[in-house]
Structures are given as structure tokens and as C-alpha cells.
Amino acid sequence: MKTVTVQSHQAPIVKTKIKDTLFKRLWNNRTLLIMCLPAIIFFAVFAYLPMPGLYLAFVNFDYSLGIFKSAFVGFDNFRFLVMTGDLWKLTFNTIAYNIAFIILGNILQIAVAIMLNELRNKWFKKISQTLMFLPHFISAVLVGLLAYNILSYDYGILNSFLKMIGMDPVETYSNPAIWPYIIVITFLWQSTGYGSIVYFAAIMGLDKSILEAAEIDGANAFQRIRYIIIPYLKPTFIILLLFSLGGVLKGNFGLFYNLVGANNTMLYPTTDIIETYVFRTLMTNFNFSLGSAVSLYQSILGLFIVLTANWIVKKVSPENSLF
């Protein structure tokens, strides 16, 4: 009884106090808040405003009615995606490509970083590093053209070579079986040099006296790499691996679209990923609802995967976790 009266007495005072301090807090932080305002507006418009649009996934979109007046159809769009097998195929392709990118990419990056560390000729090192970074800085459009120079049936250098050694030319752009290799190799070509910097920087941080001590103890160069450098890179590897696993459902649209071409339906079975599918629903089939259904599925499953990856990072090394 007593406590109740006390509470009812104090409640209004506390409330005004909070109001006071909230306003005061805002006022005290006003300059810093205003400095963040352009970024807040930017993300509100370009990232948050489109989110309610995902409601498209649950309607049969009618252009004349707009998003929110179109007929509500529940989970019909998702049912269609599951029944046609599209959803499974897209999920499989997207994840399989990303896992190949992540695993092979990191292994190659580590190999390049270790070998760069062994080189002694400054000029050789500098020039080869510059050349290896180069592919990272060009547009996806140019990557598509470079691949065309090599793979084109009529003029490509690959078929010129095959003819020269007396073999039959291959129909690259109509043979879906070879495309996983083409895409993975192109990805590795483009990202390995730049990605190796992280590992190279990590090796630079290794205490050189450990390597010298191992040398004095009679460890040869292979042993130094195997027992000192590689174990030293393991934490970096694990963290980078987990981070990239968080994005395993996100596809590199530019790479796939420019390599495969806009309308090459023959290659879809092995090259269609979520991003290219959604792009087609928008630009060629005009089926906005279906595209949104795939996007919503991607975002929700993706969020779940990131949270899981972050949870694991937290267990492995708390200081590296995202949140």
C-alpha cells in the first residue's frame, strides 16, 4: 500500500525529468546529429523506403493499381517458385558458386601472399603485384569483353589454339557444363591479387625473430611455411571465411550478367543465380511480384545466415564479431 502511493507520487516527477533530459540530450548532441543527418536521410530513402515494397511478394501486382491496392494472394508467388523448382535451383546455384569462390579464393590468396613474402627482388615483386591487382579495378563490362576475346566460337583465342594443335573448336557459349569453371576462374582471376593483400599484411605482422629462430633450429623453408606462417594465418582465415559465409546468398550480378550475356537461355541451368533471375523478372518478364518474392526469401534467409555466422565468430573470437 505504502509503496503504491510512493510510486504514484513519484511517477509524474520522473516523467518530466526524462522528458527534460531527453530534450537536453538531443540538444547537447545537436551538431553531431546534424552531421549524421545527410547519411540518415540517404539510407532512409535508398535502403529503408524500398523495404515495405517487399509486400509485392504477397500480391498479384497490377501496374495500374499500384503496390498496395493490387490483389492480395498470400503465399501463391512462393508456391509457384517452389513448384517450378526455380527457388531450389537458384538457391543451389547461388550458394554453390559462393562456396567455390570463398574456399578456392582464400586458398589462392593465402598461396599468393606466402609466395610474395618469399620473393626478394623488389622490382619483380612490385610489378607482379601491380599486375595482379589490375583485374580488380576494371568494370564488369570489360571483364565480359575480355572473356569474349578468349571464348568466342569464331574468333576466340581458345579455339584458335585448339585448331592450331589439331583439335575441334568448342561451342563455349552454348555449353552449360563448362560455365561453372569459366565463372569460377574469372572470379579468381579478378579477386585473388587484391584479396591477397589482407593475408600479405598479416604475414608482415609476424614477428621475424620467430622465423629466424626456426631457421637457426634447422627448419627449412617449407617447414617454416608449414609450421609457422600457415598456422599464424589461421585466425585471419577463419574470420574472413565466416564473414564471407554471411554473404553466401548474395550474388555478383555484374560478373554473371556480363560473362553469360543478357539472353543466353541455354546457359541458365548452370549460371542463373538469384540476382540474375530477379533482374529478368523485372526487365524481361515484368513479373514484379515474383521477383520480390525471391528477394524477400533471399533477404530473410540471408539475415538468418549472417546472424548464425556472427554467433559463431563471437564464440571463436569475440573481438571480431560484428555486433
Next chain:
Amino acid sequence: MENSARRNIDFSTIMVRMIGYGFIGLFALCCLLPFVLILSSSLTSESAIMESGFSLWPKEFSTFAYEIVFKNPRLVIGSYMVTMIITVVGTAIGLFIVAMTGYALQRQDFLYRNKISFYIYFTTLFSGGLVPFYLLITQYLHLKDNYLAVLLPGLLSPFLIIMMKAFVKSIPHEITESAKMDGAGDFTIFLRIILPMTTPALATIGLFIALGYWNEWYNSMLFLSPNMEYRPLQLFLYNVITSADFIRNSAASANVTPQDIPLESMKMATAIVATGPVILFYPFVQKYFIQGITVGAVKG
């Protein structure tokens, strides 16, 4: 004693170095050759390409493709202008906003820094996807066929703000504190003290934004329709590569009969004209990109 130890080690070290030089050299060569291939194809006569395909050295040297590209340079120059203006304006505005936000969010005494940081970071975790974004730009902001549809979405990214935060973190907090004691406002501190102290960071972030604009083709393709006369460089290149009609139209005023237009070598020549300058420029600034990824990776 020392000599014998050294000799023992030398053998394996030499092996490792030989593998290293071989592997790295080969890989670097693989990175270079496709560019050589394009350059060579752009300087090969169309008849030689038709006969024996692209090659690493011109079988029959010809500058005809370049002559056509430059005979009527209006479209190429227009594309360059569009891309340069978008890049310069976008980088200037974007860099300023990224720097300002990054600094404010790194201030330990800023009460809302965690909330705003999460608000920004969350956009990398969950997004509305392409269709609602497309409808927003075209139906609600009415930016179809407007260069702003390319400029605005490229201004900032959570990744760059996080990178700026990591750079600002290395500046001791006492500097802000003492400036505040002297009566400087937060914005003045940012403008007068923090910006001059973070020039390497600004160069790095600015280059990331600029590179994004220079290589941008996705938003251009989505929002700029083919009947726009001057289109950003990469979209121009994309159209040249994918559409023979586009090449014929753009070469029409160069007084060449349609059959004589060297379609294949013109694709390559356009690619060289559109990307050559950047590729030549980039070795001079690559250290900033190296710095960027190192800082970004440390922070995660």
C-alpha cells in the same frame, strides 16, 4: 658453423623462391595477357580477325577502328564528359558526407552513435531488393532518364563509413577534447582539425567512391534508356559490345558503308578508349587501395 647452417637452409629456400617466382610470374602474366589481347585485337584489321580470330600480336596491323571511333568523337567525348562530371560531383559530395558521418559516429561522447551505426549497418543485412528499388527510383522519385539516378545511389555505402570510422579511431580523442575546451564547435573541429589530419584516409575513400562511379554501369543500364544520347562510359561500352546496330548507328556519320564497319575491332578499340586512361592512372594510386582494404579488414 654458420656457413654450414646457411648452406643447409639455402637449398629449400632456393626451391621455395623458384616456385614463388614461377607461380607469381605466371599469375601476373595471366592478369596482363587479356589486356594485351584486347589492345592487339583493336589494332588488327577486321579481315585478319575474320580469318584467324583474335591474337596476342596483330596479324595485320590496322588503325581503322580507332579512325572511325575518332572520326565522329561526339558520342565518346559526350560519354567521357557525363562520366567525369558524375564522378567528380559524386565523389566530392559523397566523400564529404562519409567523412562527416564517420567522424561523428566515432566520437565517444556522441550519445546516439551506436544507434545510428546500427541503423546504417542494418542496410547491409536486409534489403528490399531490386524491384522495390526500381519502382522507388522510377515511380516515386521520377528519376528515369535522369543522371541523378546514377549519381545519388552511389554517394555512400556502409562499408566506406565503417572504413572512415576505423581511420578516425587512430586520432587521439584528446585532440577533440582540447579543441572543445578552447571553445570550438563540433563542426569546426571536424572541418579544421579532423579533415586535415585524415588526408590519406580521405584519398583512399575518395578513390573508392570515384572508382565506383567510373565503373558504374548497373544503375545506368537500369535507369537510362537507350534513346539517351550521352550515356555513361561503361553503358556506352556495353552497348557497343552487345549491339551491332549501335555500332552501325554511331559510325553512320563517319561516312563508312555499313558493310565496311569493322565490328569486332571497334568493340576492342572502344574498350581501349573507354578504360585505357584509368588503367594507366591506377598504378600511381594503388597504395591507397591497399591501405583501404587493410584498414577495412582489420575492422571487419
